[in-house]
Amino acid sequence: MRALLIGRFQPLHRGHLEVIRKIRADRPSAPVLIGVGSAEQSYTWENPFTAGERLEMIGRALAEAMVEGTLLVPIEDINRHALWVGYLEALLPTFDRVYTNNPLTRLLFEREGYLVESPPLFDRDRFEGARIREQLAEGSGWKDAVPPSVAAYLEEIGAPARLHVLKQAGSRFGRGLS
Amino acid sequence: MRALLIGRFQPLHRGHLEVIRKIRADRPSAPVLIGVGSAEQSYTWENPFTAGERLEMIGRALAEAMVEGTLLVPIEDINRHALWVGYLEALLPTFDRVYTNNPLTRLLFEREGYLVESPPLFDRDRFEGARIREQLAEGSGWKDAVPPSVAAYLEEIGAPARLHVLKQAGSRFGRGLS
Amino acid sequence: MRALLIGRFQPLHRGHLEVIRKIRADRPSAPVLIGVGSAEQSYTWENPFTAGERLEMIGRALAEAMVEGTLLVPIEDINRHALWVGYLEALLPTFDRVYTNNPLTRLLFEREGYLVESPPLFDRDRFEGARIREQLAEGSGWKDAVPPSVAAYLEEIGAPARLHVLKQAGSRFGRGLS
Amino acid sequence: MRALLIGRFQPLHRGHLEVIRKIRADRPSAPVLIGVGSAEQSYTWENPFTAGERLEMIGRALAEAMVEGTLLVPIEDINRHALWVGYLEALLPTFDRVYTNNPLTRLLFEREGYLVESPPLFDRDRFEGARIREQLAEGSGWKDAVPPSVAAYLEEIGAPARLHVLKQAGSRFGRGLS
Amino acid sequence: MRALLIGRFQPLHRGHLEVIRKIRADRPSAPVLIGVGSAEQSYTWENPFTAGERLEMIGRALAEAMVEGTLLVPIEDINRHALWVGYLEALLPTFDRVYTNNPLTRLLFEREGYLVESPPLFDRDRFEGARIREQLAEGSGWKDAVPPSVAAYLEEIGAPARLHVLKQAGSRFGRGLS
């Protein structure tokens, strides 16, 4: 049956791609569901890219890496944690295994009887979303951390300038004059 | 570039499949985005199946029909129509053409500069969601209206019994004693 | 273990009281959870009384009838039916049996493994919420359909005048001039 | 002190303008608060125009008629009627008198101690929102029902074509294929 | 008339129980409304237990301590503070006195004319929610801070393991891979 992997992909980086490859290799006959979390968020420091932009970059990276057999689904946050697994069960096609390194995600899925595995993290010092967002805001160092097609796409949508602004704007957005 | 087709797929029927095939044939080089509308709804007469069940049945039917090059995305309703196109632009990867027979959908997309086309409807007397839901509730006639893999899946999840109950329950659900 | 009974109690009537009595008699050792549904609604034709007013009238009627061992909980509607049972499990103390005459409520709870029973309805021609709301709007006939303490409370809060207005106002409320 | 008048202004018509003039004449020293209701709605048959379009047409009509001393505020619907007056008190500058012909609006404001008056309706057969929307959809008869500046604005934004589409689209919008 | 006491009860501890006892003793003829706040929250560090679990533990503790005459109501947060008292008035049966040590709760209720009293806090160094949650996460020291029936219930639902996980997971939940 299908495996589920959830990430925010802000942005998709080489570490993400390695995890997806690994899961595909472990279970070649079953497609992988990739949930794109916090889908309703964008233009914030933690979530700079829209769900659409993230679907675009994941799709390009998977095509480039010739990884097949994935199904991408944007997932909005719900803030009622006790309902989260039920919410995913209603939103997604069936799955029987969950890959996560988050201990609470593990707890919530195990409570409902799912098998939970921890995917290996690849070169975590380099491939970590928060670090790459910092590098984008500073304008250097980020290109090696993402697949070439994602690097090109991030240039195309002006990601370095966007992150630079988001870092400055901080939490003051939407307030106008103060 | 990509085309976008939006439907609720309650359930997916042969008419839907023909439209998807036609769009794929017209634009073989571009993948088709299939938006699964009213994704937050389920267990109502108008929307009996969850988004996950609908992704499941669409996926099975496309595999059976060997249609490739589609990307399925659940879309929740927003009730601010003036924001609807902007909402889809943020949720979906880029697209430049929209297939719809709904005049308001056409109006809203044309207002934002999109090309809108009307897909041909196939044998509308037989292949229409509301009619198939009636047939499911009555227990006969629905199997020929959906692809074989969807017929099997609808049996598997007890769809006829569910529709029978939903027809009885009407709008009184959630009220308990009255 | 506990039984759960859900109603809107718009208003509480003699039929409701008989059902509660019956459930208490069947299972004397276990308290009964009474869910007060559509709790966020008020001042509409279908839901004229606030959750607070309904808790007040149920409390007075149970005291008057010397029914003990109940726990009242207001329940807001959620419009994602697939999550409804999970929502109640998170909101309520544990229960193992559900009393309902609504076929969809039955379906949703049975899907999750609950025992569901149909409570007998008492003199349904007289004791039915919609009928009593009509009688309140017309100003006569309603007093015999509710327990004495509820009749007194409904007078106290001006229920007949409120229902009279709600019947006139129909769905036009909130629109001001048109 | 200030008077409050609430309407949806879909669209603003001559009857609305007369009511505003009358209230200004009755209380020349106090400005009038004009609440533009259902502000979040647009592109529906009942609410075809956005809040912004309605503010625009009201502003133009008041300038044309040289009515001064008004303050326009968009008001979103909240569906908890028991909180509605409290919601308006938090949203609006202070007011002490309410003009409405809706009996529920009257009930809710009187419950909180406000003076409520019923404004006279002017030539209700001709000046009524639903009727003018029908005329817009049919393409004739509507121009005499609205002030000249509003007629020009409605032409400018293509209102007749929009209403024609909204009448066809009915409640099927957002569903795409069915 | 009734008194209202609001708490989050994450978890119910001996200090809470003493306050409830004290209010019952001061006003023996009137029942006490106990509002269980942030009812929609669970599985977070600040709000680890669902509303249902909190109703369960409060119910057990009151039965054990033979405290009668209480009415428990879950209360969801609303983030429009100006509407908060109106929201409670619509949700709860009538009350005329509020017990709170929070200065803003006092301000909001006094603005609406309620009598507000500050309940004495019992041995605040030991009986404080945040401290007990830390002890649960560490696995020791918490048992003496809660009534015996609550200690048993917290063991039963695996509270120490849950708090241990919530402490680790921090605010990263729901984000999956990063």
Add this chain to the structure above:
Amino acid sequence: MRALLIGRFQPLHRGHLEVIRKIRADRPSAPVLIGVGSAEQSYTWENPFTAGERLEMIGRALAEAMVEGTLLVPIEDINRHALWVGYLEALLPTFDRVYTNNPLTRLLFEREGYLVESPPLFDRDRFEGARIREQLAEGSGWKDAVPPSVAAYLEEIGAPARLHVLKQAGSRFGRGLS
């Protein structure tokens, strides 16, 4: 055409008034739209005053300063930044120029083709919302930072006492006992 200026005005201070004056002077023929942001917030440290109170104080200050040609509109926060400009376009009458010092506001509006200007800030050390809220909480120094009519209004509604309480209450509000 119209200019748009967005602020939270918590409270309106002399710096705000100078900016409004400056924009009016630069473009005397066009009215200025003043958006009152975070309109749904009140009784928090960041947003102590309701939208209604802020409309009241802005209206008094503009009258006192004899500034005409403004249109005030309360604007609720939406947390989907990608939709923010579209949301304002639907809520407000048309505008073609935006005044802001926030780099993200600039980015979002420029992305949609608007002209964005940075208004000069006046004596920022003295005229800054957060500083004036601190002064209100401490009870001194704030009167010189706001126009006389606003100072009088803030006294009238007990602003110093409110800010004093909000500073104490911190983020613990709504939680009752802990």
